[in-house]
Structure formats: C-alpha cells, structure tokens
Amino acid sequence: MSKSNFYQNNLRWLYVIEFFSSLYFMIPVWVSMELTYISLSQLTIIEIIIFGSQLVLELPTGAFADLLGKRITVFLGNVITAISMVMFALATSFEGFVLSAIFIGLGAALTSGAKEALLYDTLKQADKEDTFDRVSSKQNVVFQGGMAAATLIGGLLWTVDYKLPALLSGLAVLVAAGVTLLVIEPDIDSEVFTLKNYIQQTKQGFKEVFRTKYSTLLSFFYATIGALTFSASTVFSKVVFVELLYSESQMGVYFSVVRIFNSLLLYLMISRTKILTLKRTMWLFAFATPLVFLPGTLFTKILVVPFVLGMMWLSSARWVLLGKYTNKVFTSKNRATAISALSMMVGIFYIGIMLVSGPIMEYYQSVLPLFTFLGVLALVIVLPLGIRVASHSPSQE
Secondary structure (H helix, E strand, O other), rough: OOHHHHHHHHHHHHHHHHHHOOOOOOOHHHHHHHHOOHHHHHHHHHHHHHHHHHHHHEEEEEHHHHHHHHHHHHHHHHHHHHHHHHHHHOOOHHHHHHHHHHHHHHHHHHHHHHHHHHHHHHHHHHHHHHHHHHHHHHHHHHHHHHHHHHHHHHHHHHHHHOOHHHHHHHHHHHHHHHHHHHOOOOOOOOOOOOHHHHHHHHHHHHHHOOHHHHHHHHHHHHHHHHHHHHHHHHHHHHHHHHHOOOOOOHHOOOOOOOOOOOHHHHHHHHOOOOOOHHHHHHHHHHHHHHHHHHHHHHOOOOOOHHHHHHHHHHHHHHHHHHHHHHHOOOHHHHHHHHHHHHHHHHHHHHHHHHHHHHHHHHHOOOOOHHHHHHHHHHHHHHHHHHHHHHHOOOOHO
16 A cells, blocks of 8 residues: 555544544533542542553553554454443442442553544554644644534433433443544554563663653653643533533533634644744743633633633643654654553542542632642643743754
8 A cells, every 4th residue: 555545544543533532421520420429539539540550551552563663552442441431330339430430540551542543543654744743733623523513412412311322421421432443553663562572562661751851851741731621621611611600501602602612722822823832832822821710719600711711722732742752852762651551640630639639629618719729739840841942942852
C-alpha cells in the first residue's frame, strides 16, 4: 500500500474511532448517579481507584503496545472500557462502583498511550509528523463535538432511565473497538515479544521521558497541568454545578455548548493563526492555569460559568498543544511506553489531588475552597515550570 493510501485509510478510521469514543452519555449525570448510592468522600475514593489501577498498568500496557502493536492494544482497551460502562450502569453499592472503576482504569491504561502513538506513527510513516497538532485539533473537534451531543442527550436520557446513559456509552465504545480493526498498524522497528524484551521496553520507555533536561521539564509541566485541569473538568466542575443547584438537563446543555465552543476555538487558533510558538504556548498554560482556579471561593451560579469553561479549554488544549511537543522528544520505538509513562505522572498527581480534595470538601462542606487551593498549587508549581520550559530550548540539548 502506498504512503498516501495508508495515510488516508488510517486517518479516516481514526476520526471515526474518536467520534464513537467520545459518546459518553453519562458525562452530566455520573456524579448524581454515584451520589445516589455513595457519599462525596467515597466518590473521591472511586476516582483514586480509577487512576490508581490505571497508574499501575500504564507502563506495562504501553510496553505491550510498543511490542505487540498499537492497534490491538486500542481494540482491547475499548472492549474493556465498554464492559466497565455496563458494570457502572448496574452498580448500586460502593463495592459495585469500585469494581467498575478497576475496569475503567484498565481500559484507559490500554488506550491512553497507544491511541496517540498510533496517530503519530501513522503521520510519521506518511512523512507528515509536522501536521500532528493540526490533525490532533481536528480530532479534538470531532471528539468534543461528539461528547457535546452525548452530554446534551445524556441529561435527557437520565429522565427516562438513569441506567441508559452508561449503557449507551458502553455500546458506543464497543463500536469504536470494532472500527479499530480497520486501521493498519504503522511499521516501526519493533522486537519479538518476550518477557525479557517486555521488561526492557518498559525501562526504555520510562527513561525516554527523562532522557534530557528539556524532556524532563516538559514532562513535569505537562503532568501538573494535566492533573489539575483534568480533575477539574471531569470531577470538580460537575460537583460545583451540583452544589450550585444546576439540574442534570441544565448541566447537559452547558457542558455540550462549552465543549463545542472550546474545540472550535482551539481549532481556529491552530489552523488560522501562527501565534502559538513554543514559548507562547508555554506562557499561555503557565499563566492561564492559576488564573482560572484562584477565584474559586467567589464562584456563584453565574460567575462559575466562564472559569469552568477556561478549565475545560486548558484540559483539551493540553492534549493537542503540549502533546505536539512531548511527541517530538519521543522516538517511535518507545513512543507508546513513553506516553504511558507521561500518563502515569498525570495519574500520580491526580491521585494526590483526589487524596486532599476529599477532606477539604468534607471540612468546608463545599467544593469552592478546593478550586482556590488548586489555584495556589498552580501558582507555585505550574507558573515557574512553564517559565523554565519556555526559556529552555530543546536545541540546547
């Protein structure tokens, strides 16, 4: 197959996979569903279990993808994720949600590094790796558009049957798994799978993240922003909207509109302008991250709207804008393992945030002070890191 046909085939199906993977109809209602059966502190424990299981499995599954193939790894990850959605829908106790969380973590670990590596290696084999940010932004538009529609529909499905959003989410991810089999595995200098090679691959992928001073700084910057914005966009934004008395249908409308707006804004910033140089990108994340969190204690039903929008934009932009630079410092042979190591760092910081968030929310009986606390963390960690990354060119290595 020619490079052109290979490129067109993979890109077409990767967009389809992204769409069906985005149909999480449970987005606006999962907090309400869990709080029907468990407490707020137990909810944070569930999140710790999800990322804890993902954390333990990140490097092993990344090495698995590098040795046996990204396509089969993404396929298995989607199948397991689909199963976890059904388990979530049927859960009526803390133990049931724990079991579902373990499977969610395993599915996420399998797909997290492999899917991004599959895209980047496809572009690299077609000599188009410089278009990674543009292709990623288009994927993001597809993903956010699908998630926006699913979020809107999920809020309505909740009124029919509270299990429907999770069950339909599982069905959509199962379709994504089937489509994955239509993708062609890129050619890389992989080795025969043996236990020795598997262990060696895991070590090499982990070392890849810290291979140079620049890659180390960039990785810590990426991971801290990832943990802060992902925890806010997936958990705390839902909790604060429940606290401020938004209904499930109102949350569905808000989060769907925000996802469409953010994805289009990100796409336009990348495709229509050339202002996002490496330094400007790092400065943007360094200053914007503390800015959106610090006013947390002042949030009202109206004031919370633009700040949560900013948190969600940073969370989406992290994958596209910062992912462009992290991929450039990783080799194809170790890319999936290295991305998994990076995801593991995000998971470690995320778990740290969850460990402190439960007691803070329980003490204040509110999530609002937690946002300000996260803003202070961003001010003392993200801002200095971003300035250092912006001033440290990779060409200096």
